Amino acid sequence: MKVVERDLRAIRDAGRKVLVGYFMGGVTPDWTDHVEAAILAGVDAVEIGIPFSDPMMDGIVIQQAALRALDRGTTVDSVCADLERLRHTVPLLAMTYYNVFHHYGLERSAGLLATSGLSGTIVPDLPLEEATPWRTACDEHGLATVFLVAPSTTPERVRRLAEATEGFAYATARMAVTGRSSGTGDGERVVASIRLVSSVPTYIGIGITTGEQAQAAATVSDGVIVGSALVQVILDGGGPRGIEDLVRTFRTAIDRGTESVA
Amino acid sequence: MTDPATFMTAPDGEGRFGNFGGRFVPEALMPACVELEEAFRSAWSDPTFVDEYHRVLREFAGRPTPITPLERLSDKLGVQLFAKREDLAHTGSHKINNVIGQTLLTRRMGKHRVIAETGAGQHGVATATAAARLGLTCTVYMGEVDTVRQALNVFRMELLGATVVPVTSGSKTLKDAVNEAMREWVTCVDDTHYCIGSVMGPHPFPWMVREFQSIIGHEAAHQMDELGVGTPAAVVACVGGGSNAAGIFAGFANTRARLIGVEAAGGAAVVGGSPGVLHGMRSLLIQDEFGQIKEAHSISAGLDYPGIGPEHAHLAEIGRAEYFPIGDEDVLDALALLSETEGIIPALESAHAVAWIAREAGHLLPTGSTVLLNLSGRGDKDVAQVRAMMTEQS
Ligand SMILES: Cc1ncc(COP(=O)(O)O)c(C=O)c1O
Numbered sequence: 001m002k003v004v005e006r007d008l009r010a011i012r013d014a015g016r017k018v019l020v021g022y023f024m025g026g027v028t029p030d031w032t033d034h035v036e037a038a039i040l041a042g043v044d045a046v047e048i049g050i051p052f053s054d055p056m057m058d059g060i061v062i063q064q065a066a067l068r069a070l071d072r073g074t075t076v077d078s079v080c081a082d083l084e085r086l087r088h089t090v091p092l093l094a095m096t097y098y099n100v101f102h103h104y105g106l107e108r109s110a111g112l113l114a115t116s117g118l119s120g121t122i123v124p125d126l127p128l129e130e131a132t133p134w135r136t137a138c139d140e141h142g143l144a145t146v147f148l149v150a151p152s153t154t155p156e157r158v159r160r161l162a163e164a165t166e167g168f169a170y171a172t173a174r175m176a177v178t179g180r181s182s183g184t185g186d187g188e189r190v191v192a193s194i195r196l197v198s199s200v201p202t203y204i205g206i207g208i209t210t211g212e213q214a215q216a217a218a219t220v221s222d223g224v225i226v227g228s229a230l231v232q233v234i235l236d237g238g239g240p241r242g243i244e245d246l247v248r249t250f251r252t253a254i255d256r257g258t259e260s261v262a
Numbered sequence: 263m264t265d266p267a268t269f270m271t272a273p274d275g276e277g278r279f280g281n282f283g284g285r286f287v288p289e290a291l292m293p294a295c296v297e298l299e300e301a302f303r304s305a306w307s308d309p310t311f312v313d314e315y316h317r318v319l320r321e322f323a324g325r326p327t328p329i330t331p332l333e334r335l336s337d338k339l340g341v342q343l344f345a346k347r348e349d350l351a352h353t354g355s356h357k358i359n360n361v362i363g364q365t366l367l368t369r370r371m372g373k374h375r376v377i378a379e380t381g382a383g384q385h386g387v388a389t390a391t392a393a394a395r396l397g398l399t400c401t402v403y404m405g406e407v408d409t410v411r412q413a414l415n416v417f418r419m420e421l422l423g424a425t426v427v428p429v430t431s432g433s434k435t436l437k438d439a440v441n442e443a444m445r446e447w448v449t450c451v452d453d454t455h456y457c458i459g460s461v462m463g464p465h466p467f468p469w470m471v472r473e474f475q476s477i478i479g480h481e482a483a484h485q486m487d488e489l490g491v492g493t494p495a496a497v498v499a500c501v502g503g504g505s506n507a508a509g510i511f512a513g514f515a516n517t518r519a520r521l522i523g524v525e526a527a528g529g530a531a532v533v534g535g536s537p538g539v540l541h542g543m544r545s546l547l548i549q550d551e552f553g554q555i556k557e558a559h560s561i562s563a564g565l566d567y568p569g570i571g572p573e574h575a576h577l578a579e580i581g582r583a584e585y586f587p588i589g590d591e592d593v594l595d596a597l598a599l600l601s602e603t604e605g606i607i608p609a610l611e612s613a614h615a616v617a618w619i620a621r622e623a624g625h626l627l628p629t630g631s632t633v634l635l636n637l638s639g640r641g642d643k644d645v646a647q648v649r650a651m652m653t654e655q656s
Contacts, residue, residue: 053554054437054540056444057288063431075552098286099539103553125286125539129276150290152451157292175290177445 002144004045004091004119004167008201011044011223017254018168018223019214020203021230021247022095024049024065025082026074028234032085037240038230039088041247047122047225050079050096057097057124059179061228064235076104080116093120093146093167101134110137120144120167128157128164135164149194151175151186162198169194171221172206179228182209188220211253218254226250269515269582270472270508270573277465280579282572285464287542291444294451295542299466301371306473311370318362319477322395323352325359327478329485332635334603339623341630344494345606345637346482346510355609355639356478356506357388361457363474365392368455375399375454379443381408381436381502382564382611383415384639385459390424400424403442405435408563415643433557436502436567440541460503461571464542468571472508479513482634491632496520499636500614501585502529502564504571506638511583519634521583523574524618526565529558532578532585535569545572561590561651562610562644592617594651597641609639610648 001009011018021043023035035046051066051074058066083092094113101109101123113121120143126134128147138145144166149158152175162169171194173187187204194202204217205225217224233242277283277299285295305311319325327350332343348356361378368376376393378400380386386402393400402419406428409416416426432438440463447456461468461475486492497514499507501523511521525532531546538547540555548556548568558568570585577583593610596617601607608616615635619627627633641648 054432054441056441056541057448059445060431067432070554097539099547099549099553099555101553102537102539102544103549103551124288125542127285127287127289127292129292130284130286148289150288150292152290152293154293157289161289172290175451176449180445180449 002119002142002166004144007091008045008167012201015258017218017258018044018201018203019250019254020045020047020223020225022047022049022225022227024051024062024069024231025079026051026069026072027065032082033240034234034243036086036088037244038247039090041244042251043090043247044223045091045093047093047095047227048079048083048118050076050094050100052097052100055097057177059177059228061179061232061235065231076100076109076112080112083116089117091120092118093122094118095122098123098126106133106137107140110141110143114141114143118143120146122146122170124148128161146170148172149190151190155193158193159197162194162200165200168201168203168222169198170225171202171204173204173217174207176206178206182207182213184208184213184217187217191221211249214250215253215257219257224254267516270512273465273469277469279573279576282543282545282575283465283468284544285542286539286544287464288448290448291451295464295466297371301367302466302470305367305370311366315363315366318366319359323358323362324350325477326481327351329482329489332604335600338603339620341623341627342632343619343635344486344491344632345635346478348478348506348636348638349606349608349612349640353384353388353391354642355384355388356475356509357385357459358391359477359509360459360471360474360505361388361392364455364457365396365398368398368457369396371455373453373455375450376457377401377403377443377446377454378457378459379403379436379439380459381439381566382562382643383408383412383419384564384643386424386426387415387418387422389457390419390422393424394422402426403429403439403446405429405433405439407434408436411563411647412643435557436563437555444541460505461508461573462503462541462543462569468543468573471505472512472573475505475509476512478506478509478636479511482510483513486634493517493519494634495631496522496627497634497636498522498524498615498619500524500565500611500638501570501574502567502611503569504574506636508571508573510636515582521577522618523583523585524614525585525587526558526560526562526614527587527589528560529565529567530587531568531570532574533587540569543572545569546575561593562614564609564611565614586618588614588617592621594648596620597648606637607641607645608637609641610644612638
């Protein structure tokens, strides 16, 4: 079992719901301060976005963040170098589109991510059927590869994805790109379909933008993933303080959910 | 002796043509791609479907399109030049062949709506046309830049009952229209088919679109025989994503004809690109050293695409087809040349192929050799832009 898997299972065993935050690498010069603020305010894991010119799975908020980051000259190298500035840490997962790693070299990418302190990757345009070369490179460097399960995923595919995913299963609540619509949608059903076949921790993402939604999602899963809502704060100039406040809201909401259930 | 077909056969089980192709899509779209592949396999081996496809192309789209010997231009260039007249197909380009196939398939799958991306607007107009014929709802994504360059085509689509959505993300051209169509498809995949406009995207699109376009090549091979010319020495087509080229190449892939694709110099994925993954496929792409996709730049909106269909990447890799760039500066001259000598105003896209032939006659195309040009579309949509550019030049 890879390190991140063990860590995330331990959080669940301790009865705590996981809060994952997404941040776009390089979006501002002080982007790692936002990550740090989120960690101090209670996220359990962070997705580090590496910007790509053509983010097919992302709505307007993350598209804008990617463009900003690219305009600042952000690259895989610069994101990884910036991560050295983090003084506190939780499991970090790189999230980007496959071409970024494909072009940089699979082996080289996995090596760089691992030495920069990342413990896993999420590549939304790399389905299981195409993932073998990347998974091999990640295995080599102890990186977990996380797979998404969608509302449209057939039971037979759910089984294979739940078996393949490492660390957690990413249950997408909606048939939509990030940040487009909000609500827990089909999240509960997707989580149930994964739990039917696997004990892997399962988090709900895509469309979670408010504390209430996070609370609702957390009561039916092992955790929630929040992306566009956080990125929006940064785009609006809310700074690390803005991130801290919003993360606290999410943290309180999902912890409250746990208490009322327990 | 008949040679077994070895080139341009079906892709492998993973949708690969050699090292290219595949299916790089979000999990949410995987079931739809699998469903589409099954639906296409079943339809394409069902004589009822195939007959209807041919009947609609005949009765509605004006097929077969003729082959025109280009006599005056042949004299001028010293080669024997023939044009396959896709400009005479309904809606003015080869794009109709693909959309007739895909809309019939949409109906067969029980879906009621199509979405499409478009660059020049030709595929958007064709999709809107085919959708109107079957009573399907149609939404077309078009880069904002292109809605300005091709304003008349926007109006045409609207006349045909389609909704045109200007895309303001990224470079606001064709590649961004594809991104936006994909994003939209995720939200409505249950009742909506994504009618992709070229031999690109995730499996089965590159293969399916080639099959629907291969009627160009099969007709042309037969017509060249009837003309008593037989297999030409070279078959030349312009390449954006590569659908008209794939269509005509398919009729000659297993002959001795040279297959030549002409790319816009500002979007030359074979000459200037490298392997990458975009829009669901592994192919050749124009990208920077960090794998960020570069914007293509071309005088013609239809060739403004930073990639190429995966089967072309494969044909280039194994050397079965050759690809050459043509710069904007040669395109206007070629358009004027064909107009004046043959009475045919070609689309700016097709004019790239004309320009390459004009340049290479007597060089890569030996004097006296027979050349088949795929005249993929007519120039009506471009005349306002061409006039503006010619005025600027003079
Ligand atoms: C007339 C014409 N030719 C060629 C193309 C390029 O597409 P493809 O390479 O798929 O044939 C277009 C695209 O809009 C077109 O309108």
